[in-house]
Structures are given as structure tokens and as C-alpha cells.
Amino acid sequence: MRIAIDAMGGDHAPDEIIKGALEARELLDAEDQLILIGVQASIEKHLKLAGCPAGAIQIVDAPETIAMDESPVDALRKKRNSSIAVMARMASNKEADAVISAGNTGACVAACQIRMRNLEGVNRPGIAVVLPTLGGPVTMCDVGANIACKPANLYQYAIMSMVYSRQMLGIASPRVGLMSIGAEDAKGNELVKKTRDLLKTDPNVNFIGNLEGRDIFDGACDVAICEGFVGNVILKLTEGMVHMLFSAIKHELLAESMELALKFKPVMTEIYKKYDYHEYGGAPLLGVDGTAFICHGTSKSRTIKNAIAASKKYHMKKINHRITDYLKNSALRTNGD
Amino acid sequence: MRIAIDAMGGDHAPDEIIKGALEARELLDAEDQLILIGVQASIEKHLKLAGCPAGAIQIVDAPETIAMDESPVDALRKKRNSSIAVMARMASNKEADAVISAGNTGACVAACQIRMRNLEGVNRPGIAVVLPTLGGPVTMCDVGANIACKPANLYQYAIMSMVYSRQMLGIASPRVGLMSIGAEDAKGNELVKKTRDLLKTDPNVNFIGNLEGRDIFDGACDVAICEGFVGNVILKLTEGMVHMLFSAIKHELLAESMELALKFKPVMTEIYKKYDYHEYGGAPLLGVDGTAFICHGTSKSRTIKNAIAASKKYHMKKINHRITDYLKNSALRTNGD
Numbered sequence: 001m002r003i004a005i006d007a008m009g010g011d012h013a014p015d016e017i018i019k020g021a022l023e024a025r026e027l028l029d030a031e032d033q034l035i036l037i038g039v040q041a042s043i044e045k046h047l048k049l050a051g052c053p054a055g056a057i058q059i060v061d062a063p064e065t066i067a068m069d070e071s072p073v074d075a076l077r078k079k080r081n082s083s084i085a086v087m088a089r090m091a092s093n094k095e096a097d098a099v100i101s102a103g104n105t106g107a108c109v110a111a112c113q114i115r116m117r118n119l120e121g122v123n124r125p126g127i128a129v130v131l132p133t134l135g136g137p138v139t140m141c142d143v144g145a146n147i148a149c150k151p152a153n154l155y156q157y158a159i160m161s162m163v164y165s166r167q168m169l170g171i172a173s174p175r176v177g178l179m180s181i182g183a184e185d186a187k188g189n190e191l192v193k194k195t196r197d198l199l200k201t202d203p204n205v206n207f208i209g210n211l212e213g214r215d216i217f218d219g220a221c222d223v224a225i226c227e228g229f230v231g232n233v234i235l236k237l238t239e240g241m242v243h244m245l246f247s248a249i250k251h252e253l254l255a256e257s258m259e260l261a262l263k264f265k266p267v268m269t270e271i272y273k274k275y276d277y278h279e280y281g282g283a284p285l286l287g288v289d290g291t292a293f294i295c296h297g298t299s300k301s302r303t304i305k306n307a308i309a310a311s312k313k314y315h316m317k318k319i320n321h322r323i324t325d326y327l328k329n330s331a332l333r334t335n336g337d
Numbered sequence: 338m339r340i341a342i343d344a345m346g347g348d349h350a351p352d353e354i355i356k357g358a359l360e361a362r363e364l365l366d367a368e369d370q371l372i373l374i375g376v377q378a379s380i381e382k383h384l385k386l387a388g389c390p391a392g393a394i395q396i397v398d399a400p401e402t403i404a405m406d407e408s409p410v411d412a413l414r415k416k417r418n419s420s421i422a423v424m425a426r427m428a429s430n431k432e433a434d435a436v437i438s439a440g441n442t443g444a445c446v447a448a449c450q451i452r453m454r455n456l457e458g459v460n461r462p463g464i465a466v467v468l469p470t471l472g473g474p475v476t477m478c479d480v481g482a483n484i485a486c487k488p489a490n491l492y493q494y495a496i497m498s499m500v501y502s503r504q505m506l507g508i509a510s511p512r513v514g515l516m517s518i519g520a521e522d523a524k525g526n527e528l529v530k531k532t533r534d535l536l537k538t539d540p541n542v543n544f545i546g547n548l549e550g551r552d553i554f555d556g557a558c559d560v561a562i563c564e565g566f567v568g569n570v571i572l573k574l575t576e577g578m579v580h581m582l583f584s585a586i587k588h589e590l591l592a593e594s595m596e597l598a599l600k601f602k603p604v605m606t607e608i609y610k611k612y613d614y615h616e617y618g619g620a621p622l623l624g625v626d627g628t629a630f631i632c633h634g635t636s637k638s639r640t641i642k643n644a645i646a647a648s649k650k651y652h653m654k655k656i657n658h659r660i661t662d663y664l665k666n667s668a669l670r671t672n673g674d
Contacts, residue, residue: 071521071523073523106519134581134584134585144518147518147525147526148526179570181481181484181565181566181569181570181573182443184408186408186410188484188566189484189566212569212570213569213570213571213573213574213575213577214573214574214576214577214580215577216574216577217577217578217580217581218577218580218581226570228518229517229518229525229526229567230566230567230570232518232549233516233518233550233567233570233571234550234571234574235550236518236549236550236551237550237551237553237554237571237574238550238574238578239550239551240551240552240553240554240555241554241574241575241578241579241582242578242582243554243555244470244471244554244555245578245579245582245608247471248471248608248611248612249586249608252604252607252608253604256603256604260600260601260604263597263600264597267586267589267590267593267597270589271582271585271586271589274585275585
């Protein structure tokens with residue numbers, strides 16, 4: 001398969017992105033083709049320095065770059081030859097079987113949504129992240145692709161995330177929960193109530209009802225469904241909380257003694273390793289006709305390597321095919337609201 | 338002033354609630370009157386056991402109790418003599434200057450909203466919590482009273498929280514942020530965009546624009562405004578995250594050595610103390626004509642004591658008067674959408 005990577009996206013681009021692509025080669029088969037998209041001269045220089053034989057990784061020139069903080073819509077309009085725009089075009093023209101970027105998230109999502117068609121039966125794509133928790137990995141969708149959600153969208157996010165959780169994480173019957181503000185059926189806004197009615201009606205979904213914020217981390221569910229605004233807040237809040245708690249611990253430890261702080265360091269490293277979502281290599285944009293993974297802006301080579309492996313697994317497991325199949329055979333017709 | 342406390346509300350009622358009321362006496366003045374609402378015989382027994390002189394604390398009999406997990410609306414309809422219903426009636430009849438409960442949150446909010454009038458100029462009350470963060474206390478509103486928010490509601494939450502932050506936490510010019518999914522102006526849903534337009538127009542609000550989830554904990558703002566669904570998810574997620582991280586740390590420490598785990602314990606205790614929102618003694622229901630504080634269901638005596646002190650401060654600082662004054666003199670007319 002052909003996997004195209006935006007070499008210019010992310011805080012550590014292009015160095016770490018190219019490094020990740022090089023490291024990923026050991027995970028791929030001989031017939032797999034990696035493609036780096038970006039400023040050709042820069043990519044060539046990096047590959048040469050790394051001792052990569054010419055032609056081992058294909059390069060597609062994209063002279064423009066979208067910065068991490070640019071307005072997505074403006075940037076895409078102005079920079080038609082940016083690595084993100086070229087990447088989305090390649091995906092849409094089937095010149096790549098999977099695309100990966102750690103660049104401007106808004107621009108990536110917008111470019112893929114505009115360029116790639118939706119899968120049959122899917123109204124709106126959603127971003128799914130895998131959160132590592134004490135109770136195992138939780139797939140949460142959507143975390144920001146769609147902030148004007150309808151019940152049908154949320155129902156489809158549940159189906160897509162269920163297939164993803166089963167195929168990618170090996171969870172046979174994922175417990176699907178719906179983010180709300182109380183466990184009882186009567187709790188939640190109109191969107192939640194209508195979505196619950198849809199999910200309850202589908203006998204093939206292991207639907208466990210409403211989730212509260214605290215349930216995500218305690219092993220209550222395998223899949224958490226929410227609209228993009230709420231999901232995005234959750235995702236970024238989680239990052240902020242972890243950062244704050246570890247800072248607070250460090251501060252207290254240092255106030256106690258340097259010796260204790262040093263003793264605690266390996267514990268911290270172990271926790272970081274276990275609960276590090278970089279391990280999952282990025283978030284798929286579920287519902288587009290193709291395989292698109294979006295990585296965190298802070299991604300280093302390991303994340304890119306993992307994302308390449310994940311995109312291959314996604315493709316080989318025929319996840320999109322399974323999603324369209326499910327939706328085609330579902331008794332639930334959700335093309336409207 | 339007269340402060341009425343629901344003696345039957347919370348996981349540790351009535352013991353810890355009554356204990357908290359007794360402990361709070363040292364913070365009050367001779368003319369202040371504490372009132373305990375609940376099953377009279379039970380309260381009398383507790384007070385007698387604690388050696389409290391008869392009459393030092395007034396008792397108002399409320400023979401029924403609403404359980405923590407009862408459906409709020411049903412429970413209020415059926416149990417008109419529950420401590421929560423009696424408490425809200427006392428507030429509405431001005432038989433108490435402040436009311437406090439650690440009981441069923443949904444029932445407390447509903448009872449207060451139904452019984453107490455709104456302050457002049459306020460369309461919908463909102464619950465404000467104070468989150469302790471590395472950057473200082475952040476007042477977040479709404480965390481669940483109103484899940485069908487309009488821009489005018491969010492604007493009023495900003496004003497009320499600003500007054501609260503200034504008077505209760507001593508922050509002279511609170512930086513007010515709006516929860517969204519990106520820092521740029523263009524980011525967010527319709528509700529956020531329209532609210533931003535309102536907040537920008539008010540020269541008396543120190544409005545700093547959009548907040549992302551991670552900004553809450555890093556000292557970027559003093560006040561965070563959001564609609565009740567999002568706020569409730571944030572609040573419960575925060576609880577869940579803290580619990581998970583500390584569990585993970587404990588697990589790793591024990592795997593390392595019992596000795597290290599024991600050394601870490603005082604550090605953990607210190608952090609709990611610094612970032613414990615029980616310190617703030619509960620969350621005010623801003624926008625009702627009166628003083629109503631809602632405490633966490635897990636509240637022990639310290640929280641109740643702090644809530645009693647907070648309700649007195651709220652009353653003495655004339656926060657409601659300041660809110661109505663502000664809204665009356667604001668050039669912004671927000672009575673519609």
C-alpha cells in the first residue's frame with residue numbers, strides 16, 4: 001500500500017516526521033511505498049543525511065507550508081500547493097491509500113473533508129482518539145470535526161468507533177456510552193436524548209447508556225460518543241489536567257527533597273509511558289472514503305512511526321468496508337436527522 | 338443573618354452535616370442564626386450528643402428525605418415535606434437569608450429555581466464552581482443548571498461570575514474567558530460566537546476571548562464561561578482524571594517499593610489539600626434572589642463549615658445587589674436571546 005505523510009506538519013517538522021517515516025520502514029512490507037509530501041529540497045537533504053537510498057521513499061513536492069496557527073480555511077484557500085492540500089488531493093485521487101499529518105489540525109480535517117468523499121451511509125466524518133485509561137483504551141468520537149451534530153451523526157460515530165475498537169484494539173464487544181450529565185435516561189440535552197433512542201434501537205450495539213465525565217477513566221466503557229465541541233474540550237482538558245497534576249507533584253517533591261524527586265522520576269516516566277496517547281499514533285478521521293490519520297502537533301518520530309503502522313492496520317483490516325457494510329445492513333435509516 | 342442547612346443531604350448526612358454546622362459557629366457572629374432542616378428527632382439526638390445547648394441551633398422539621406439517586410423532578414413532586422423542598426420554600430419566603438445543601442444536586446437546583454425568583458435582569462440561574470488550579474482559583478459557570486443556554490444566559494453568567502470572583506476571591510479585574518475549541522475568534526459553535534460578540538461589546542468586562550480545555554488549569558483565566566452541559570462534563574471529568582492519576586501513581590509506587598509509596602504519601606496529601614475544591618465550600622446558584630450554596634455529595638463537616646462561611650460572605654458582600662446593579666446599568670440589553 002501507499003502511505004503518504006505530510007513532512008512539513010507539526011512542531012518538530014520536518015526532522016521528526018522524516019525520522020518517523022524512516023523508522024517505520026521496519027514495520028512495513030517490501031511492497032509498501034512511503035511517500036513524503038513537502039519541500040522537496042529539504043526532504044531530500046534529510047533523507048540523504050540519514051543515509052536513505054535514493055528512491056526508497058518517494059517524495060512529492062509541495063512548496064508551500066501551512067503554519068500551525070494559521071486560520072485553516074484561509075490557509076487552504078491561499079496555499080493550494082501546501083503539503084496538507086497536496087496530501088488531501090492525493091487521498092481523493094487515490095494516489096495514496098493512507099495519508100498522515102501532524103500539521104494544523106483544523107486545516108487537515110477541512111482539507112480531507114472537502115477533498116475526500118464520505119463513505120456510503122455516512123453523513124459527517126468524525127475524529128476518533130484513543131485515550132489510555134486505567135480500564136484500558138477508550139475510543140472517543142468526535143473530538144472536533146463536527147460541532148453542529150445531529151443524532152444521526154452521533155449514531156454513526158458510535159458504529160464507526162465500535163468497528164474501530166473491535167478491529168484496531170481487539171475489543172470483541174465494545175461497550176458504547178454516550179457522554180451526558182447524569183446516568184439516568186432522562187438526563188441530557190435534546191441531542192443526547194434523540195441519539196440514545198437511536199442507539200437503543202440497534203440490537204447490534206452494546207449500548208450501556210449515558211456516561212458522566214468521570215466514567216471515561218474508570219473502565220466503564222470502551223467507546224465514548226459525543227459531539228465535537230464537547231469532545232474537543234474533553235481532549236484538551238485531559239492534556240491540561242495531566243500537565244497541571246504532574247507540575248504540582250514535581251513542585252511538592254522538590255519542596256520536600258531533591259532525593260525524593262529523583263526517586264519519583266522513574267515512576268512518572270512509567271506512567272507517562274502507560275498513559276501516553278502518542279502510543280496510538282494519531283487519530284483517524286472516521287467516515288471519509290480513505291484512510292486519514294491526524295497526529296498531535298507535538299508528535300515526535302515515535303508517534304509518526306506508530307501512525308504509519310496504525311494506518312496500515314486500518315487499511316488491512318478493511319475498516320471502511322466494514323463500516324459501510326454495517327450501515328448498509330442496519331435496520332436504522334439515519335440519513336436525515 | 339439566618340443560614341438554613343439541609344441536614345439530610347449528602348453521602349454523610351446527617352452526622353457530618355450537623356458536625357459542620359456546629360463547627361461553623363466559631364466563624365459566625367452572635368446575631369447569626371443557624372437552622373438545620375430535616376428529621377427533627379434525628380437532629381435533636383445529634384445536637385444533644387454533641388453537647389449543643391437546646392435552642393442554640395434552630396431545627397425545622399422535614400420528615401421526608403430525597404435520596405441522592407432519586408429523579409429530581411419526581412422526587413420534588415412527591416416529597417413536598419422533604420428537607421430540600423422545605424429549604425427552597427424557606428428561601429423563597431425569606432425565612433432564611435442563605436440556604437445550603439449537599440443533597441441530590443438536581444433536586445436542589447430544581448427546587449431553588451422553581452421556588453426562588455430570579456434576580457432582576459437575570460434570565461436563568463447558573464451554578465458556579467471554584468476550581469483550584471496552579472494559576473489560582475478559577476470560577477467556572479455554568480456547570481449544569483442550564484443545558485439549553487442562549488448567548489444572553491452566558492453573558493449574564495460572565496457578569497455574575499466576575500462579581501463573584503471579585504468579591505469572594507479578591508481578584509480585582511478577573512480575566513473572563515469563554516470555553517471553546519480554539520483560541521481564534523472564528524472558532525466555536527454559534528452559541529460561542531454570539532456570546533463573544535456580547536462580551537466584546539461590554540467595556541467593563543476584562544474579556545480575554547476563547548479558552549481551550551487546557552487553558553483552565555494553567556493560569557490563563559480567572560473566570561471560565563460555558564453552557565451547563567459542557568461545564569458539567571468538565572467538572573466530572575476533572576474529578577475522574579484526578580482519581581485516575583493518583584490511582585496510577587499509587588500503583589506504580591507500590592510496584593516500586595512500599596517505602597517509596599509511604600514517602601510519597603505526605604506529598605499526595607499536600608496536593609490534595611492545595612487543589613481540593615471542598616476548600617471553597619460549595620457552589621453558589623448565581624442568579625436566584627437569595628443565597629443558595631450547593632455542596633458536593635461527598636461533603637464532610639469541613640465543606641459544610643466552609644459553605645456556611647462562604648454563604649455569610651456572599652450575603653455580607655451584597656453580591657446579588659452588585660449583580661442587579663451591574664445588569665441595570667449595563668448598556669447591553671440581553672433580555673431576549
